[in-house]
Amino acid sequence: MITVREVVVPSTTDEAYEALQKNKFATLLGGGGFLRMGSKNITTLIDLSSCGLNDISEQEHEWHIGAMVTLGELERHSALNRDFSQLFKLSVQHIVGVQLRNVVTLGATVYSRYGFSDLITGLLALPVQVKLYKAGTMSLEVFLEKGVEGRDLLEMIIIPKGKTETFTTSLRNSDGDYSLLNASAALFDGNWRICLGARPGRAQLAVKAMEYLNKQSNWNEALEETARMASEELVFGTNSRGTGAYRKEMAKVLVALVLKEVANSETEHNH
């Protein structure tokens, strides 16, 4: 249960950032889904609904997705999903139900760097940039690894356009539950990216496996070895949903699966 003393609804990110810095107990409100699960006494709740962060906009060379866009909007955006082989739909479709996905926001998920996030695993397969109010623009992988100094707010993510094939999948004990393990892969302008999430730590790129696969001339012969390398280079932990050893074994399966899907799509579209 949360208690809130005061709500402010800034109309710009300047006002929102100022309110955030003014009170160290102030809390940003995205959709409020995760806030609902916890217990917190909040003096000032800063609702970002009116800051102009609600748009998905297609630019000439990139997509801009505002922090207050809901997961439901991402799931149903046909042009965005067309450009990235349904990645957004596939990433969020197992998260509880459509009603929750119409509430929870991209920004709250990404800024909070949740380890369990299905969406972050999908996004990390692409060369996504995050645009923060104070810290500026940086790659998603750097943001996930290092975070930012002080308290900042996410304005949008930026996804460059390119020749893209993607796929993402998850392993769950039951549908709608948190993932036990997530995997995603993309072939973006000829370069492979491979990501594992819900390890249960934050999603990470399997850099060595990516380098190995990028050097291969015959991808299909190298997919199994790449999946093995990805499971070896990342660290897997234990929680109530599964052990680290189980996750490591299943990582080989999921990575091989996502790589095969991407390789098959690439073959289909080029031949």
Add this chain to the structure above:
Amino acid sequence: MKLNTTINGMPKNLEIRPDDYLVDVLRANGYLGVRQGCDTGNCGVCTVHLDGKSVLSCVLLAIKAEGHEITTIEGVPQQAATIANFFVEQGADQCGYCTSGTVMNILYMEQLVEDPTEEEIKHFLKGNLCRCTGYASQLRAIQAYFNLRRQQKSEGQVPRGGYEDENRKPESP
């Protein structure tokens, strides 16, 4: 603090606390068709529409409804009765606690998918838990409802969309 919103087409000015959730505000103001269940955003019984989209009113702080339009099961009596009849025919009513939330989500699905497949119905209804039916009877009822709607539409009786108000447009994109 004050909440200026529209509920079932009626402008409302309600007194709320900053940490009130929408489900509590609605029930406190007489919209008892909105059920309260898990209070953690998982079961779907509290489903209402915010600007035409299905949302969980137990997750949504009431302040988020400022300037927006809420539709509860009380706002769609004819459609609710039609779907409820199919639920009764198929034995999908049972305790009925989840039915109002499920009906609201069926109406939302109808806005987005004109003629849903079984897979699409399951996808949309995944967020509406039911402890009684095992879902098979619900699925039959929903399919029967959409068969009726398909027939009505082919005869030009109703516009597309769960609301029978032509001003309501399916959300974009």
